[in-house]
Amino acid sequence: xxxxxxxxxxxxxxxxxxxxxxxxxxxxxxxxxxxxxxxxxxxxxxxxxxxxxxxxxxxxxxxxxxxxxxxxxxxxxxxxxxxxxxxxxxxxxxxxxxxxxxxxxxxxxxxxx
Amino acid sequence: xxxxxxxxxxxxxxxxxxxxxxxxxxxxxxxxxxxxxxxxxxxxxxxxxxxxxxxxxxxxxxxxxxxxxxxxxxxxxxxxxxxxxxxxxxxxxxxxxxxxxxxxxxxxxxxxxx
Numbered sequence: 001x002x003x004x005x006x007x008x009x010x011x012x013x014x015x016x017x018x019x020x021x022x023x024x025x026x027x028x029x030x031x032x033x034x035x036x037x038x039x040x041x042x043x044x045x046x047x048x049x050x051x052x053x054x055x056x057x058x059x060x061x062x063x064x065x066x067x068x069x070x071x072x073x074x075x076x077x078x079x080x081x082x083x084x085x086x087x088x089x090x091x092x093x094x095x096x097x098x099x100x101x102x103x104x105x106x107x108x109x110x111x112x113x
Numbered sequence: 114x115x116x117x118x119x120x121x122x123x124x125x126x127x128x129x130x131x132x133x134x135x136x137x138x139x140x141x142x143x144x145x146x147x148x149x150x151x152x153x154x155x156x157x158x159x160x161x162x163x164x165x166x167x168x169x170x171x172x173x174x175x176x177x178x179x180x181x182x183x184x185x186x187x188x189x190x191x192x193x194x195x196x197x198x199x200x201x202x203x204x205x206x207x208x209x210x211x212x213x214x215x216x217x218x219x220x221x222x223x224x225x226x227x
Binding site: 004034036041042043044045046049089091098099100101102103104105106 | 117119144153154155156157158161163169201203205207214215216217218219220221223
Protein backbone atom coordinates (compact mmCIF):
# COMPACT_ATOMS: atom_id res chain seq x y z
CA UNK A 1 0.00 0.00 0.00
CA UNK A 2 1.39 3.38 -1.04
CA UNK A 3 2.18 5.74 1.83
CA UNK A 4 3.24 9.36 1.41
CA UNK A 5 5.06 11.27 4.13
CA UNK A 6 5.85 14.97 4.26
CA UNK A 7 8.51 16.53 6.44
CA UNK A 8 8.44 18.89 8.22
CA UNK A 9 4.80 19.06 9.32
CA UNK A 10 5.16 22.79 9.95
CA UNK A 11 7.75 25.39 9.05
CA UNK A 12 8.13 29.04 10.02
CA UNK A 13 10.64 31.27 8.21
CA UNK A 14 11.34 34.98 7.78
CA UNK A 15 10.58 36.59 4.46
CA UNK A 16 13.27 36.20 1.81
CA UNK A 17 14.55 32.80 2.85
CA UNK A 18 14.93 29.94 0.42
CA UNK A 19 13.31 26.77 1.71
CA UNK A 20 12.83 23.09 0.90
CA UNK A 21 9.80 20.91 1.57
CA UNK A 22 10.24 17.17 1.50
CA UNK A 23 7.97 14.35 0.32
CA UNK A 24 8.71 10.62 0.42
CA UNK A 25 6.72 7.66 -0.85
CA UNK A 26 7.02 3.94 -0.24
CA UNK A 27 6.12 2.48 -3.67
CA UNK A 28 8.27 3.75 -6.53
CA UNK A 29 5.81 2.48 -9.17
CA UNK A 30 4.16 5.88 -9.51
CA UNK A 31 2.83 7.48 -12.65
CA UNK A 32 3.36 11.13 -11.76
CA UNK A 33 3.84 13.31 -8.69
CA UNK A 34 2.04 16.55 -8.00
CA UNK A 35 2.44 19.41 -5.55
CA UNK A 36 -0.60 21.39 -4.41
CA UNK A 37 -1.15 24.48 -2.30
CA UNK A 38 -4.08 24.78 0.12
CA UNK A 39 -5.05 28.01 1.84
CA UNK A 40 -6.99 27.71 5.15
CA UNK A 41 -10.54 26.48 4.59
CA UNK A 42 -10.09 26.40 0.81
CA UNK A 43 -9.69 23.88 -1.97
CA UNK A 44 -6.43 22.76 -3.57
CA UNK A 45 -4.49 24.60 -6.27
CA UNK A 46 -2.07 22.64 -8.43
CA UNK A 47 1.46 24.04 -8.39
CA UNK A 48 3.60 21.57 -10.30
CA UNK A 49 3.12 18.15 -11.89
CA UNK A 50 6.20 16.01 -12.53
CA UNK A 51 5.89 13.09 -14.89
CA UNK A 52 7.63 9.89 -13.83
CA UNK A 53 10.10 10.26 -16.71
CA UNK A 54 11.10 13.76 -15.60
CA UNK A 55 13.54 14.81 -12.90
CA UNK A 56 12.18 18.29 -12.19
CA UNK A 57 9.70 21.00 -13.04
CA UNK A 58 9.91 24.74 -12.53
CA UNK A 59 7.32 27.49 -12.27
CA UNK A 60 8.47 30.95 -11.25
CA UNK A 61 10.06 30.75 -7.80
CA UNK A 62 9.06 27.09 -7.41
CA UNK A 63 11.13 24.09 -8.39
CA UNK A 64 10.11 20.51 -7.76
CA UNK A 65 12.38 17.51 -8.19
CA UNK A 66 11.60 13.82 -8.35
CA UNK A 67 13.81 10.80 -7.63
CA UNK A 68 11.65 7.74 -8.19
CA UNK A 69 14.33 5.22 -7.27
CA UNK A 70 14.74 6.67 -3.79
CA UNK A 71 11.04 7.52 -3.41
CA UNK A 72 11.60 11.23 -2.83
CA UNK A 73 10.50 14.60 -4.08
CA UNK A 74 11.39 18.08 -2.94
CA UNK A 75 9.69 21.42 -3.46
CA UNK A 76 12.10 24.34 -3.44
CA UNK A 77 10.69 27.83 -2.85
CA UNK A 78 13.07 30.69 -3.60
CA UNK A 79 12.93 34.08 -1.91
CA UNK A 80 9.87 33.25 0.18
CA UNK A 81 7.12 35.85 0.63
CA UNK A 82 4.30 36.20 3.20
CA UNK A 83 1.88 35.31 0.41
CA UNK A 84 3.48 31.88 0.22
CA UNK A 85 2.01 31.05 3.64
CA UNK A 86 -0.24 28.01 3.14
CA UNK A 87 -0.25 24.24 3.47
CA UNK A 88 1.66 22.41 0.74
CA UNK A 89 0.48 18.93 -0.19
CA UNK A 90 2.36 16.30 -2.12
CA UNK A 91 0.40 13.62 -4.00
CA UNK A 92 1.62 10.63 -5.98
CA UNK A 93 -0.46 9.57 -8.94
CA UNK A 94 -0.83 5.83 -9.31
CA UNK A 95 -1.48 4.55 -12.80
CA UNK A 96 -4.69 2.75 -11.95
CA UNK A 97 -6.68 4.01 -14.94
CA UNK A 98 -8.68 6.60 -13.06
CA UNK A 99 -5.69 8.60 -11.79
CA UNK A 100 -5.74 7.68 -8.10
CA UNK A 101 -4.03 10.34 -6.00
CA UNK A 102 -2.41 9.35 -2.71
CA UNK A 103 -1.80 12.42 -0.58
CA UNK A 104 0.70 13.24 2.11
CA UNK A 105 -0.40 15.01 5.27
CA UNK A 106 1.09 18.32 4.18
CA UNK A 107 3.57 20.92 5.37
CA UNK A 108 2.10 24.07 6.92
CA UNK A 109 4.29 27.02 5.96
CA UNK A 110 4.30 30.43 7.63
CA UNK A 111 6.43 33.20 6.13
CA UNK A 112 6.78 36.21 8.40
CA UNK A 113 7.30 39.77 7.08
CA UNK B 114 -16.12 31.65 -15.46
CA UNK B 115 -15.34 27.95 -15.69
CA UNK B 116 -14.83 26.04 -12.50
CA UNK B 117 -16.13 23.76 -9.80
CA UNK B 118 -18.69 24.90 -7.26
CA UNK B 119 -19.55 23.17 -4.01
CA UNK B 120 -22.48 24.00 -1.79
CA UNK B 121 -23.13 24.69 0.94
CA UNK B 122 -19.89 26.02 2.40
CA UNK B 123 -20.95 24.79 5.86
CA UNK B 124 -23.42 21.99 6.60
CA UNK B 125 -24.76 20.79 9.91
CA UNK B 126 -26.03 17.26 10.42
CA UNK B 127 -28.21 15.95 13.20
CA UNK B 128 -27.99 12.40 14.51
CA UNK B 129 -29.59 9.89 12.16
CA UNK B 130 -29.94 12.40 9.34
CA UNK B 131 -28.81 12.01 5.76
CA UNK B 132 -27.30 15.10 4.17
CA UNK B 133 -26.29 15.80 0.57
CA UNK B 134 -23.31 17.84 -0.57
CA UNK B 135 -23.51 19.42 -3.99
CA UNK B 136 -20.71 19.48 -6.59
CA UNK B 137 -21.15 21.09 -10.01
CA UNK B 138 -18.59 21.72 -12.74
CA UNK B 139 -18.85 23.60 -16.03
CA UNK B 140 -15.43 22.52 -17.32
CA UNK B 141 -16.87 19.73 -19.46
CA UNK B 142 -14.74 17.27 -17.51
CA UNK B 143 -15.45 13.58 -17.75
CA UNK B 144 -14.24 12.37 -14.37
CA UNK B 145 -15.31 13.59 -10.95
CA UNK B 146 -14.04 12.69 -7.48
CA UNK B 147 -14.99 13.12 -3.83
CA UNK B 148 -12.34 13.36 -1.10
CA UNK B 149 -12.52 13.67 2.64
CA UNK B 150 -9.91 15.70 4.60
CA UNK B 151 -9.42 15.32 8.35
CA UNK B 152 -6.99 17.36 10.48
CA UNK B 153 -3.50 15.90 10.39
CA UNK B 154 -4.40 13.45 7.63
CA UNK B 155 -4.06 13.54 3.88
CA UNK B 156 -7.04 13.61 1.57
CA UNK B 157 -8.74 10.24 1.18
CA UNK B 158 -10.81 9.16 -1.81
CA UNK B 159 -14.48 8.40 -1.15
CA UNK B 160 -15.96 7.83 -4.61
CA UNK B 161 -15.11 8.61 -8.21
CA UNK B 162 -16.91 8.59 -11.53
CA UNK B 163 -15.48 8.53 -15.04
CA UNK B 164 -18.72 8.67 -17.02
CA UNK B 165 -22.38 9.43 -16.50
CA UNK B 166 -24.34 6.72 -14.69
CA UNK B 167 -21.18 4.97 -13.54
CA UNK B 168 -19.18 5.39 -10.32
CA UNK B 169 -16.75 3.39 -8.22
CA UNK B 170 -15.93 3.16 -4.53
CA UNK B 171 -12.72 4.70 -3.30
CA UNK B 172 -10.82 3.87 -0.13
CA UNK B 173 -13.44 5.03 2.42
CA UNK B 174 -16.86 4.63 0.75
CA UNK B 175 -18.70 3.14 3.73
CA UNK B 176 -21.48 5.41 4.93
CA UNK B 177 -21.53 7.45 1.72
CA UNK B 178 -23.45 7.29 -1.54
CA UNK B 179 -23.22 9.18 -4.85
CA UNK B 180 -25.02 9.57 -8.15
CA UNK B 181 -23.90 10.75 -11.59
CA UNK B 182 -27.04 11.46 -13.59
CA UNK B 183 -25.51 14.42 -15.41
CA UNK B 184 -21.96 15.05 -16.57
CA UNK B 185 -21.84 18.35 -14.67
CA UNK B 186 -23.06 17.09 -11.31
CA UNK B 187 -21.76 14.57 -8.75
CA UNK B 188 -23.65 14.92 -5.43
CA UNK B 189 -22.43 13.10 -2.32
CA UNK B 190 -24.85 11.88 0.34
CA UNK B 191 -23.52 11.33 3.84
CA UNK B 192 -25.82 8.73 5.35
CA UNK B 193 -26.64 8.01 8.98
CA UNK B 194 -24.37 4.96 8.68
CA UNK B 195 -21.35 7.27 8.60
CA UNK B 196 -20.58 7.50 12.32
CA UNK B 197 -17.85 10.12 12.13
CA UNK B 198 -18.89 12.51 9.36
CA UNK B 199 -17.24 15.68 10.69
CA UNK B 200 -14.65 16.63 8.07
CA UNK B 201 -13.86 18.90 5.14
CA UNK B 202 -15.17 17.45 1.87
CA UNK B 203 -13.54 18.29 -1.45
CA UNK B 204 -14.86 17.58 -4.93
CA UNK B 205 -12.56 17.43 -7.96
CA UNK B 206 -12.91 16.92 -11.68
CA UNK B 207 -10.60 16.04 -14.53
CA UNK B 208 -10.62 15.71 -18.28
CA UNK B 209 -9.86 12.14 -19.29
CA UNK B 210 -8.31 12.91 -22.69
CA UNK B 211 -4.58 13.21 -22.14
CA UNK B 212 -2.62 11.41 -19.47
CA UNK B 213 -1.22 14.59 -17.93
CA UNK B 214 -4.55 16.21 -17.16
CA UNK B 215 -4.60 17.33 -13.57
CA UNK B 216 -7.54 17.23 -11.17
CA UNK B 217 -9.18 20.58 -10.43
CA UNK B 218 -10.60 21.05 -6.95
CA UNK B 219 -13.66 22.88 -5.66
CA UNK B 220 -13.64 25.17 -2.59
CA UNK B 221 -14.92 22.47 -0.23
CA UNK B 222 -17.80 21.90 2.19
CA UNK B 223 -17.24 21.65 5.92
CA UNK B 224 -19.64 19.20 7.57
CA UNK B 225 -20.30 19.46 11.28
CA UNK B 226 -22.41 17.27 13.53
CA UNK B 227 -24.88 18.90 15.94
